[in-house]
Amino acid sequence: MEADIPLLSPYKMGHFDLSHRVVLAPLTRQRSFNNIPQPHAILYYSQRTSKGGLLIAEATGVSNTAQGYPNTPGIWTKEQVEAWKPIVDAVHEKGGIFFCQIWHVGRVSNYGYQPNGQAPISSTDKPLVPQVRANGIDVAQFSPPHRLSTEEIPRIVNDFRAAARNAIEAGFDGVEIHGAHGYLIDQFLKDQVNDRTDKYGGTLENRCRFALEVVEAVVNEIGADRVGIRLSPFANYCEAGDSNPEALGLYMANSLNKFGICYCHMVEPRMITVGEKLETPHSLLPMRKAFNGTFMVAGGYDREEGNKAISNGYADLVAYGRWFLANPDLPRRFELNAPLNRYDRNTFYIEDPVVGYTDYPFLDSNT
Ligand SMILES: Cc1cc2nc3c(=O)[nH]c(=O)nc-3n(C[C@H](O)[C@H](O)[C@H](O)COP(=O)(O)O)c2cc1C
Numbered sequence: 001m002e003a004d005i006p007l008l009s010p011y012k013m014g015h016f017d018l019s020h021r022v023v024l025a026p027l028t029r030q031r032s033f034n035n036i037p038q039p040h041a042i043l044y045y046s047q048r049t050s051k052g053g054l055l056i057a058e059a060t061g062v063s064n065t066a067q068g069y070p071n072t073p074g075i076w077t078k079e080q081v082e083a084w085k086p087i088v089d090a091v092h093e094k095g096g097i098f099f100c101q102i103w104h105v106g107r108v109s110n111y112g113y114q115p116n117g118q119a120p121i122s123s124t125d126k127p128l129v130p131q132v133r134a135n136g137i138d139v140a141q142f143s144p145p146h147r148l149s150t151e152e153i154p155r156i157v158n159d160f161r162a163a164a165r166n167a168i169e170a171g172f173d174g175v176e177i178h179g180a181h182g183y184l185i186d187q188f189l190k191d192q193v194n195d196r197t198d199k200y201g202g203t204l205e206n207r208c209r210f211a212l213e214v215v216e217a218v219v220n221e222i223g224a225d226r227v228g229i230r231l232s233p234f235a236n237y238c239e240a241g242d243s244n245p246e247a248l249g250l251y252m253a254n255s256l257n258k259f260g261i262c263y264c265h266m267v268e269p270r271m272i273t274v275g276e277k278l279e280t281p282h283s284l285l286p287m288r289k290a291f292n293g294t295f296m297v298a299g300g301y302d303r304e305e306g307n308k309a310i311s312n313g314y315a316d317l318v319a320y321g322r323w324f325l326a327n328p329d330l331p332r333r334f335e336l337n338a339p340l341n342r343y344d345r346n347t348f349y350i351e352d353p354v355v356g357y358t359d360y361p362f363l364d365s366n367t
Pocket of ligand 1: 025026027028029058059101178180181230267271298299300301319320321322323348349
């Protein structure tokens with residue numbers, strides 16, 4: 001039966017033997033109080049684990065300047081590393097492969113999240129306008145950022161390196177560098193934000209320099225076979241759009257080849273706003289063709305479209321966000337073509353350690 005379902009065919013990603021192509025997308029859940037991963041995440045992630053399945057953990061801060069949302073986890077302290085260990089162990093016990101998404105929000109933050117109430121850091125000093133958060137309720141306030149000087153940038157690159165080391169120490173199989181969605185790395189990549197005149201701004205090559213320095217540092221620290229990156233060249237979240245997303249995506253795909261990283265994960269152009277699918281003529285195919293390693297796509301996929309993407313060679317892996325959030329046994333449901341639980345947006349980001357988190361039902365075991 002499985003041979004007929006492309007999403008459920010095995011795939012070799014570097015030295016990882018995946019038993020299927022249905023990946024848990026990184027999903028911020030805002031239940032990590034004081035930036036410490038909590039014991040309730042053990043159940044949450046182990047529910048979504050299948051033998052030989054790949055999971056990407058929620059965005060996880062690389063340093064004490066990386067945060068911009070309440071109760072998101074970090075991986076810069078010993079305590080955080082220790083707190084991740086039982087979560088990673090639970091995933092491994094069920095045979096899962098677990099990558100940690102390492103993250104810096106940059107200017108998508110305010111004084112309240114920063115050490116000593118300092119300004120958030122960014123590629124720029126242009127502030128963001130206040131905006132309604134993804135939960136649709138709160139209005140997020142942003143403080144004017146401090147534009148990193150050329151000399152300050154190596155320290156931030158080093159924060160990513162140290163976080164990657166910590167992720168391996170916590171037991172993760174690898175890291176996904178969060179280069180998407182308007183956060184710090186994207187604030188360097190995109191010409192709507194990056195207004196620098198030093199070697200990190202101006203030309204496409206210069207705008208990509210920070211991202212590639214982070215990749216290089218992380219690769220040198222933990223090995224290319226443990227490194228992935230997520231990019232969203234077409235998205236314009238957090239006022240981070242680009243005038244030529246295709247050139248940006250292609251330049252990055254080509255530049256990443258020289259590091260031999262494990263995978264490149266790109267968000268579909270149709271995800272123009274978070275959570276809304278708008279069909280566009282743009283495609284990730286040129287980047288897929290340019291990138292030599294494993295290519296993962298995400299954004300608005302269902303079972304049918306995921307199968308199509310695998311069978312026609314558009315992607316090697318498909319990451320599912322909202323459907324996997326609401327269906328802990330998503331690969332099995334795809335195998336059986338079973339109905340899916342609907343997701344409840346109202347509970348995506350609440351603090352509850354159970355509701356909207358670990359209480360989505362599994363298929364009846366008799367089905
Ligand atoms: C609740 C929620 C939290 C998310 N958190 C993250 C995150 O931490 N990192 C990230 O790169 N994307 C994040 N995303 C985006 C998802 O990974 C995914 O790209 C998006 O939901 C589109 O895929 P889907 O249509 O399968 O849900 C989040 C999305 C949702 C709905």
